[in-house]
Amino acid sequence: MNAKLIDRFATLFFYAVAILIICTLIGLLGYIVIHGISYISWEFLTEPPGSYILGQVGGIAPQLFNSFYLLILTMIITLPIGIGGGIYMAEYAKPNKFTKFLRLCMEVMSSLPSIIIGLFGLLLFVQYTGWGYTLAGGALALTIFNLPLMVRVVEQAITAVPREQKEAALSLGVTHWQTITKIMLPVALPGIVTGAILAAGRIFGEAAALLFTAGLSSPNLDFTDWDPTSVSSPLNPFRPAATLSVYIWKVNSDSLSTETAAIVSGGSAFILICVVLLFTIFARLLGRYIYRRLTSS
Amino acid sequence: MLDFPFVKKRDPELSNTVTVETKKLNVHYGSSHALKNIDLTLYEKTITAFIGPSGCGKSTLLRCINRMNDTIANAKITGDILIDGVNIHADTIHATGLRKHVGMVFQKPNPFYKSIFENIAFALRIHQTPKKDIPVIVEDSLKRVGLWEEVKDRLHESALQLSGGQQQRLCIARTIAMNPSIILLDEPTSALDPISTEKIEKLLQTLKQDFTIVIVTHNMHQAARISDYTAYFHLGNMIEIGHTEQIFTTPAQTKTEDYLSGKFG
Amino acid sequence: MEKNEKTSLAVQLQTPAKRMFWMEWRGRSITYISVWIVILVLLSLLWFITSKGLQPFLNGEVTLSQFFSSNWNPQDNKFGSLYIMLGSFMVTICATIISAPLGISAAVFMTEIAPKWGKKVLQPTTEILVGIPSVVYGFIGLTLLVPFIGKFVGGVGFGLLAGTLVLSIMILPTIISISVDAIESVPQKYREGSYALGATRWQTIWRIVLKTALPGLMTAVVLGMARAFGEALAVQMVIGNVPNAPFDFFTSISTLTSMITQNMGNTVPSETFNQILWSMGLVLLLITLVFILLIRFITRRRDA
Known part of the structure; x- marks a missing residue:
């Protein structure tokens, strides 16, 4: 009887925990929506920021652009290395000491605090190269942040390819490398795409690695100038670029809880959450779509 | 004593040109001894069946002949395998060249996740077949496996839409498109229905005119029906090899007889 | 005659080898370089942060006990x-x-x-x-x-x-x-x-x-x-x-x-x-x- 009573209480407790966690999430999202949605306007999305210390809200256009641009730059660097590394881990790594060491490296790298990666980036890409705060430095720092995850995504996607596919190609006298690139990678593509977009969501929200690499400021961008070598061009990779996440942090640490700061960061946080959630949903849908195309004509 | 309804009669006109020869072939997977001192001879343009209970080493031997065991990290192979007198483990031989020469068909139909056309064209392109020849070879291969009429209107649709039997015939077409001299089949019909199985068995009889065929099968009746030679394997040993008619009527070894009469396996 | 055939098979087996060998070698090298990039980045990160972090103690500006x-x-x-x-x-x-x-x-x-x-x-x-x-x-x-x-x-x-x-x-x-x-x-x-x-x-x-x-x-x-x-x-x-x-x-x-x-x-x-x-x-x-x-x-x- 006693044991049964305890059992019932335990079940009740587990339900309570589950509900608590779900309510926490709803609360967090609700808070962001309530404190953000009313500030969203076309101007907010398309105008440069005002000086919020003086009470001007302005917009977040450059920050939003920087976030996406930085994401694209990071992916351009990360994808080839990540796919190469993932292929090595899945197909070429032999069970020996080097592979063990490699796995330890991946593990260490994926658990590094992002502020440490930021410090390393500051040292190497800002001070040592003499670039100062640049998009390129930020992209390289984010690459370090993202690379271990990308390698793991690719490795898992390739390992999940049916062995029969690999054997079929090998038995036709196709080299291992061509088997990987022409047969296995296309089959692994849905997994890689899903993983890459989920990683993109993570990059999009990252700020600590960027504070000291891409910087806290953004020059006045001229959105009609698309020459990457020009100073005011949005595409110039060697200019400082505060992203949306960095901007939220900066607004809040510059001006403690003023009305304007609340509006700017509330609106920005709302946009940030929306983009990250969209990435998550998009990742699942695109992965499923590619898988369907692949298996049926 | 043994009672098999269909045993292929011995064909007096079988070639006696040796195609594959193994000498003292041993295979170890880590600590297990998978094949023990195999001395095997296969003749040109014949069908040889490998039979025996699961884990007897018949698939392992098959996969030695085109060096598919290279992909297994802890496999250790000693002894010689000669194909037309050439040692396939010689330094100058690259596994890719060998596998083009020795094709393989697997237990589970495994078409690539590509169109029917691409399934055959893919490896041709890798091996630098002239572009204008590819459609000709694709059509010819599909005709030889009797699939052309069934798929000629949907060559560019996914191969995965085909039925299991069609998929397996496509895999055979893909293999013969490489113009090999030997075709290895690893239980090619075990995943198929009886009608598809019959089609493939008939197909093998016609392919025999051009290729040396080795088939691993779990099904003794299939071996009796289609093969010219049968080899019986047990626990990594090759117990006996001979003309199919002889093996299935008067086996020399009692172990073979016990297996064929259903005492075990 | 038969001997000729045998040599031609040997030649045939070897002909694509060189091309295939280089293709495989190139691909394998690309993946190898990728993992070495990861290793070198991590090692240099550890090295840079360590040497930079030890500096004030090595310069004698601050002692460890301080x-x-x-x-x-x-x-x-x-x-x-x-x-x-x-x-x-x-x-x-x-x-x-x-x-x-x-x-x-x-x-x-x-x-x-x-x-x-x-x-x-x-x-x-x-x-x-x-x-x-x-x-x-x-x-x-x-x-x-x-x-x-x-x-x-x-x-x-x-x-x-x-x-x-x-x-x-x-x-x-x-x-x-x-x-x-x-x-x-x-x-x-x-x-x-x-x-x-x-x-x-x-x-x-x-x-x-x-x-x-x-x-x-x-x-x-x-x-x-x-x-x-x-x-x-x-x-x-x-x-x-x-x-x-x-x-x-x-x-x-x-x-x-x-x-x-x-x-x-x-x-x-x-x-x-x-x-x-x-x-x-x-x-x-x-x-x-x-x-x-x-x-x-x-x-x-x-x-x-």
Whole structure:
């Protein structure tokens, strides 16, 4: 009887925990929506920021652009290395000491605090190269942040390819490398795409690695100038670029809880959450779509 | 004593040109001894069946002949395998060249996740077949496996839409498109229905005119029906090899007889 | 004649070899270069942070005993960082004390109590929680939690309590997802054996499932702690950033990460203060490595 009573209480407790966690999430999202949605306007999305210390809200256009641009730059660097590394881990790594060491490296790298990666980036890409705060430095720092995850995504996607596919190609006298690139990678593509977009969501929200690499400021961008070598061009990779996440942090640490700061960061946080959630949903849908195309004509 | 309804009669006109020869072939997977001192001879343009209970080493031997065991990290192979007198483990031989020469068909139909056309064209392109020849070879291969009429209107649709039997015939077409001299089949019909199985068995009889065929099968009746030679394997040993008619009527070894009469396996 | 045929076969077997060999070699090299990039980046990171972090001690500007004392006063060139390090530990431990039981309970709920419903709702919940950027957690902490604590609980709002609460939500998804893996890997027959002996569900969970999954659960908790220890912005936004002794929930304190975040941009590399920040980075890195070793130790014992 006693044991049964305890059992019932335990079940009740587990339900309570589950509900608590779900309510926490709803609360967090609700808070962001309530404190953000009313500030969203076309101007907010398309105008440069005002000086919020003086009470001007302005917009977040450059920050939003920087976030996406930085994401694209990071992916351009990360994808080839990540796919190469993932292929090595899945197909070429032999069970020996080097592979063990490699796995330890991946593990260490994926658990590094992002502020440490930021410090390393500051040292190497800002001070040592003499670039100062640049998009390129930020992209390289984010690459370090993202690379271990990308390698793991690719490795898992390739390992999940049916062995029969690999054997079929090998038995036709196709080299291992061509088997990987022409047969296995296309089959692994849905997994890689899903993983890459989920990683993109993570990059999009990252700020600590960027504070000291891409910087806290953004020059006045001229959105009609698309020459990457020009100073005011949005595409110039060697200019400082505060992203949306960095901007939220900066607004809040510059001006403690003023009305304007609340509006700017509330609106920005709302946009940030929306983009990250969209990435998550998009990742699942695109992965499923590619898988369907692949298996049926 | 043994009672098999269909045993292929011995064909007096079988070639006696040796195609594959193994000498003292041993295979170890880590600590297990998978094949023990195999001395095997296969003749040109014949069908040889490998039979025996699961884990007897018949698939392992098959996969030695085109060096598919290279992909297994802890496999250790000693002894010689000669194909037309050439040692396939010689330094100058690259596994890719060998596998083009020795094709393989697997237990589970495994078409690539590509169109029917691409399934055959893919490896041709890798091996630098002239572009204008590819459609000709694709059509010819599909005709030889009797699939052309069934798929000629949907060559560019996914191969995965085909039925299991069609998929397996496509895999055979893909293999013969490489113009090999030997075709290895690893239980090619075990995943198929009886009608598809019959089609493939008939197909093998016609392919025999051009290729040396080795088939691993779990099904003794299939071996009796289609093969010219049968080899019986047990626990990594090759117990006996001979003309199919002889093996299935008067086996020399009692172990073979016990297996064929259903005492075990 | 026959001999000729044999040579031609040998030639035929060898002809594509060179082309295929180079193709394979090239591809394999590309992947090899990729993994070496990863290794070299990591090694240079460890080397740069270590050498930079040791600088103030090697220059003799600060001694180790000064660094590990509690006397912090940068204007007076006193850089005792003990309270800052303790701050990091305190906030990590407090967050883990809240998050570990909750996370493991949620994992039990998802696997043992209501697998269908739990997976359908809690799984996406944790996925969304993990996707929320840390500045957003910081922003919510700053604008919701800090005023709330200041008004209804005590102090100014900034401090250990706010940091703890923010971090405990942030590490929750990590603990949940790894605990779920650990609990799911407990063989079903263990549970059946326990039920067959007449144990209740709770007794089975407590005595069999959690006990068997313990190494995995420990890994989950340690990974959560590592994440909490290294988290920078969210903590910095709510912790108050005054290096007080971190033993009171309601006074502002500092952590290693908050100190670095706050001051790295406001000091110049020639200052001792700036160099000390790098030393703090080194301490942070070393503690992270200890966490990783701990996880290795736990999982290796399980495998053995």
